[in-house]
Amino acid sequence: MAHLLRGKQAGVQRDFSAGLDPQLFAIDEVARYGINSQISALAYDPVQSLLAVGTNDTQFGGGQVYVFGQSRVSVVLPLPRKSSVKSIHFVTDKLVCLDSKNELSVFSLETSRILSTYTPPGSVTALLTDPTLDFALVGLQNGEIVAYDLDRQHPAPLRIPNLWRQQYPKSRLTSVVTLALHPRDIGSLLIGYNAGAVIYSFKVDKATKFFQYELLPGAPGGDSDPTASSVRRYPRLTHAIWHPTGTFLLTGHEDSSLVAWDSKDGRKLLARTIQNTKVDEPGSAAAIQGVTPGTFALKCPLFRMAWCSKENPDDTGLLIAGGTPTTSIEKGLTFTDLGQTPNYATSSWQVLSQYFEKPKRQHTLPTPPNAEVVDFCLIPRRSPHYAGSHDPIAVVALLGSGELVTLSFPSGHAINPTNHLHVSLSCVHPFINRIDVAFVERTRWLGMVENRSKGPPILKGGAESKRSLMRYANRNILQAAHADGTVRMWDIGHGDEIENQSTSQIDMARAVGRSDSVDFSKMSMAGATGEFAVGLRTGEVAIFRWGHNKDYGKETRHVEAGGFGLESIKDRAEPSVKEGLLPLTLFQGQDPVTALKMSDVGFAAAGFQQGTLVVIDLRGPAVIYQAGLDELASQSKRGSFRRSNSHTQANAEWPTCMEFGVMTLEGEDYSSILLFVGTNLGRFATFKLLPESHGGYSVKFVGSSVMEDRIITIAPIDAELGDPAEATQRAVAGLREGHKINGVVLIVTTSGVKIFRPPAAKGAHKTFEDVFCDSAAVVRYQAAGYALLGLFGDGTAKTYSIPALKQIASAKVDHILDVRRLSEAVVTPTGDIVGWTGPSEVALLNVWGTGSDLTRSLDKLFNVEALIPPRPTISNVQWMTGTLHVTPADMDALIGGPNRPPSKRMIEQRRAEEEQQRAMKRSATAGSSSGEKEDEGYWAYMQRQMQERTQNLNIMGDSMDKVEESSSNWADDVNKFVSKQKKKAVMGFVGSKLGF
Secondary structure, eight states, X not given: OHHHHHHHHHTOOSOTTXXXXXXXXXXXXXXXXXXXXXXXXXXXXXXXXXXXXXXXXXTTBOOEXXXXXXXXXXXXXXXXXXXXXXXXXXXXXXEEEEETTSOEEEEETTTTEEEEEEOOSSOEEEEEOOTXXXXXXXXXXXXXXXXXXXXXXXXXXXXXXXXXXXXXXXXXXXXXXXXEEOSSOTTEEEEEESSOEEEEETTTTEXXXXXXXXXXXXXXXXXXXXXXXXXXBOOOEEEEEEOTTSSEEXXXXXXXXXXXXXXXXXXXXXXXXXXXXXXXXXXXXXXXXOSSTTXXXXXXXXXXXXXXXXXXXXXXXXXXXXXXXXXXXXXXXXXXXXXXXXXXXXXXXXXXXXXXXXXXXXXXXXXXXXXXEEEEEEEESSOOOGGGTBSEEEEXXXXXXXXXXXXXXXXXXXXXXXXXXXXXXXXXXXXXXXXXXXXXXXXXXXXXXXXXXXXXOSOOOOBXXXXXXXXXXXXXXXXXXXXXXXXXXXXOOSSXXXXXXXXXXXXXXXXXXXXXXXXXXXXXXXXXXXOEEEEETTSEEEEEEEEXXXXXXXXXXXXXXXXXXXXXXXXXXXXXXXXXXXXXXXEEOSSOEEEEEEOTTSXXXXXXXXXXXXEEETTTTEEEEEEEHHHXXXXXXXXXXXXXXXXXXXXXXXXXXXXXXXXXXXXXXSEEEEEEEEETTOEEEEEEEEEOTTSOEEEEEEEEEEOSSOEEEEEEEETTTOOBOBOOHHHHHHHXXXXXXXXXXXXXXXXXEEXXXXXXXXXXXXXXXXOOEEEEEEEEETTTEEEEXXXXXXXXXXXXXXXXXXXXXXXXXXXXXXXXXXXXOEEOTTSEEEEEEETTEEEEEESBSOSXXXXXXXXXXXXXXOOOXXXXXXXXXXXXXXXXXXXXXXXXXXXXXXXXXXXXXXXXXHHHHHHHHHHHHHHSOTTOOOOTTTTOOHHHHHHHHHHHHHHHHHXXXXXXXXXXXXXXXXHHHHHHHHHHHHHHHHHTOOOGGGTO
């Protein structure tokens, strides 16, 4: 009965929601895009070409690990308990995560599930892994180091005591702050304590070198305060890294000092800062003047250091985050190109010292202003060795705000994340200020593949899982406005297959001709043409159109060319874009844009905060209408819906939403192109777009009425079919043939909804009780019918029938979406909801679901065919001079003990070798013969391998359970063993007991 009454009032004779049942309404969480919380850690695997991102536990989301691959490959690995991610490490087919509660979590990249957890006996202060080892070395706050077997998923017997305390018994409590394996000699471990650095040898089970940075009275060091140099001091160590060949090592200290050491004899080569050299010598000046005379500038701490190398490991440079004065205008990463490393055997001490004192060049890899880099992740070309710093092509920098910046290396040019990184990473590259969603035709979106010049891809790993076939012909295209003045557009899908996964980008800052004060207020995209409009708070409205850039590859100068109230900005297209959304025209307003709408038939409308309304015909382009809402007040038909119009005139009024439609107005017998405008005070105005004899269009005000509150949604509806009565190309073409559309409009305000035939406001209405509506739209469920879907301030989503306006169903969404930002959520015609879950993450919901939660990603991350290259080893000269060569297999025995069976990796490697041998046998000639080991069976090999590993361990004397027993005779045993090895090398063979 209610729908008959309201339908009669609204002029609608049918129930468009008759096929909708409350049981059809259930919220499905379809997808999430972005990062749920602040980023805290980064890691990159060059073998699998994957990037991992860890987050902090905040009010917006718990700590978890995101792993991204090529295109849309993405997997989320939640932590076993509520905590923040401190560090991430890739180890072959595993990912190791250390959280803020001192727990190690080991995930499988093959299954994307957690394998094991380990809680070390103390607070964890450092974590080390290596691509060729199945162990994680854990540094503790008490100075000890323990090991965890990643393959066998239990603690290993290795335990290294506090070596610094053993050497300096009177030292204060020292903790491990950093761990690093020798880049070529895996048997040497660099341990950084807060008091100094130590080189520990697995071969002899003891410390071989100690490094302590001492500043004599008068030496400035890296301190900014000159008064601190009057006493002897030992700056605390914060970083310790190897030279790529292991010849030198570098320590970083809390006073921003960088100290280079000779790793062989422990001699200090040079102490410097980024700005000054020889800061350990008394009398040298290191203080930097502050802003005012007589003051000094403080320095940022050393956040991160990496000793990078080119393809030749001897050609090196230092990449440093931090260590610069806080007053420095230019922020970013500091790269010191050291050049070719001098020959250690033939160079004097002075030559080695000058290598660090006088680098080839030093420059800054710039980051956004006032943004401090707190961490970074290098992107090597191929090798995972050399601490992930070998021949990098790019660097991903983490800013203090939690945003990311990608830079080329070593030039420092900004790399556009568009089509380089996953779209979720682009949400923090930089942060998103505003979003909108357009319902774009499939064929139109398939043709919108941007052609932009770019470098080699960064992420190439992983494989997407198969998704369901395309559910809807139109696509949900999200437009994300970023803090750097760019807007990126990409398909968020419907939980189905995404055919065009590319991202398009426009540079609004370039379009308006400035880089600052680019504050987005409104965006709108036409679903049929792909034309795009952007409005700013400073009043500019820029329109973009898809096309080919005639100035591709050329930087052109802007020539002001105005006409018809607009300025042409075609020459402001990005030189790197060959085909894409290009700037077309610019309207210069004087106050913030409050409403913006692009039509499918070549018109754009914009509303401004001072009440101005502007209509643009893109066929010129030309401004065909510009007037203030106050000018319309005297012409309006004074209708009222609970509140008089005189009350509204006392306050400032501006447009809040607009919609183009095609229908027949009340009292007319033909249909027209109409523009509907709603304001913050509830005024609803109707305009008619009429063709002129010269081929253009004019805009005529028809009438207005006043609602109760701010209008948030205007939906034109065909009163006979229930379909949207929007201004589509087909509907406008039908006007030439005299087609009529009997239509009504559905108006949603914050406090109610009304259906009527424009321009009068006589129709059916409903008031929302005790709650305000934040966002709403008319949605359709397959062929069952249409309904009004609204998001309300109490955290619920509700559907109402049309035209009865009777509530069909209600469901909670506050456990997924941020209720404070529901007004920014977008409801699409298919029943999808796109809303914020946190500052940098959006969720895609669908109301016609089954109530299911977000499903786990089935994307594949691990590629079994991607093999880790062999680890670099010591040179022949080093081996001939007595340096003991320790292989990763020997390290397995040293760390894991003699009774540890071969790891899964070794078994798989042996199986692959056997398959290769069998293939070689099949292709060999009949006269070829095989050696004894080629005929050896698989399990016979396992038995022999166990015997050799045990013998190997006994020969090196590093059995963990015999350390105390053999320590007194260890030096003699080592000397004898080294002599024996030298003798065997001269004789031309390698002892089989070492397992070569």
